[in-house]
Amino acid sequence: xxxxxxxxxxxxxxxxxxxxxxxxxxxxxxxxxxxxxxxxxxxxxxxxxxxxxxxxxxxxxxxxxxxxxxxxxxxxxxxxxxxxxxxxxxxxxxxxxxxxxxxxxxxxxxxxxxxxxxxxxxxxxxxxxxxxxxxxxxxxxxxxxxxxxxxxxxxxxxxxxxxxxxxxxxxxxxxxxxxxxxxxxxxxxxxxxxxxxxxxxxxxxxxxxxxxxxxxxxxxxxxxxxxxxxxxxxxxxxxxxxxxxxxx
Numbered sequence: 001x002x003x004x005x006x007x008x009x010x011x012x013x014x015x016x017x018x019x020x021x022x023x024x025x026x027x028x029x030x031x032x033x034x035x036x037x038x039x040x041x042x043x044x045x046x047x048x049x050x051x052x053x054x055x056x057x058x059x060x061x062x063x064x065x066x067x068x069x070x071x072x073x074x075x076x077x078x079x080x081x082x083x084x085x086x087x088x089x090x091x092x093x094x095x096x097x098x099x100x101x102x103x104x105x106x107x108x109x110x111x112x113x114x115x116x117x118x119x120x121x122x123x124x125x126x127x128x129x130x131x132x133x134x135x136x137x138x139x140x141x142x143x144x145x146x147x148x149x150x151x152x153x154x155x156x157x158x159x160x161x162x163x164x165x166x167x168x169x170x171x172x173x174x175x176x177x178x179x180x181x182x183x184x185x186x187x188x189x190x191x192x193x194x195x196x197x198x199x200x201x202x203x204x205x206x207x208x209x210x211x212x213x214x215x216x217x218x219x220x221x222x223x224x225x226x227x228x229x230x231x232x233x234x235x236x237x238x239x240x241x242x243x244x245x246x247x248x
Contacts, residue, residue, distance in 0.1 A: 003229045005030035008076035008127075010069070012036045012059055012116060013086030014052075015043040017185040018135065021217035022083055022224045024050045029225055034072035037086070059086040059112030069119040079123035081228045084113040084157075085135040091190040094148040102149045109153035110160065117164055121173070129172025133227045134161045136177040138243045146195075154179075158239045165237035174236035176227050181243025182214040210245035 009026050013019040014035035023035045027050050034053040037043035047054035053075050057068035073079050088108040090101045113134050124130035139147050140154030158177050165175035182188070182205050195201045206212050220242045226232050227240070241247045 001028070002030040003225060003231065004081075007031040007080045007228060008073075008078050009033050009081035009083065009228060010036060010072045010076075010079065010116075010120070011083040011085055012057065012068075012112070013135075014083075015039045015046050017187050018180065018183060018217045018220050019083070019085040020046050020050075021221040022085060023047075023052055025218075025221040025225050026081075026228065027051050029229075031081070031228075032076050034075055036068050036072065057086075059084075059116060060107035062115055065112070065115040066119050069116065069123070073123050078127050079120060080127050080130045081133070082116060082120045082124070082130070083133045083135070083224060083228070084116050086112050087135060087187065089147075089150055089187055089190050091146045091150065091193065093146060097149050105149045105153045106156075109150070110156040113157055113160060117160075117175075121168065124168075124173050125171050130174075131228045131232070132161075132164060132173065132175040133224050134175070134177040136161070136179045136239060138179050138181040138241060138247055140177075141179055141239065141241070141247055161239070162237050169236060174227075174232065176232075176236060177239045178220065178223050178227070179239050179241045179243065179247070180215070180220050181241065181246050182209060183217060183220060184214040185217055208246060209243070213244065215242065215244060 009031045011023040014023040015037035036057040040056040044054045055068045055071045058064040136157040137154040139151040143151040161177040192201045
């Protein structure tokens, strides 16, 4: 307990799924947390349930992100950590992927990370340093059939994270990405559909994942807590997998 005592942290895309689990874990470890999400009703309900603040935000929109960071920092009284978790998933063959779907994925998954990071940096510097944790994906490391656009966006997250880490290391700001594998959350429904439904996906998981199962969001959240904590004070520019052994 209290691994994040008095840390002031923003978690985007935290109304549900991995983001919700991360925000809840941060609060449980003593952090002051503001969650940001496009879904205002669910986001506010989640914030109320776990004892966090909430700010509505469209991470693909520059003005919305700028306002969110400002509101969150005002509420928290500063900033020590940023979790860029908000994401979008779409699946389908490359030859039938529309430009609109490609652009939507890039707008949320990589532009959103850039915007929030850019606007958070001055506040992290003012705090004397801090930690940025970006949600990438196993798809960003390996790609795969039916997720070309999604994988490209998450590969971009990993590369941007490395650049952020190297640029800000002397400012005491660390940046790492977490690469979840198969996680049991509705976020993955598009990929499940492409794979032929839940039964087909379950069979694929048994074959592809050495541990033979999916993870829950709660099994992923501790990696974020670690990276946000002072325990990870010498860990930066890493893309850490939580995938049951798939990437080895």
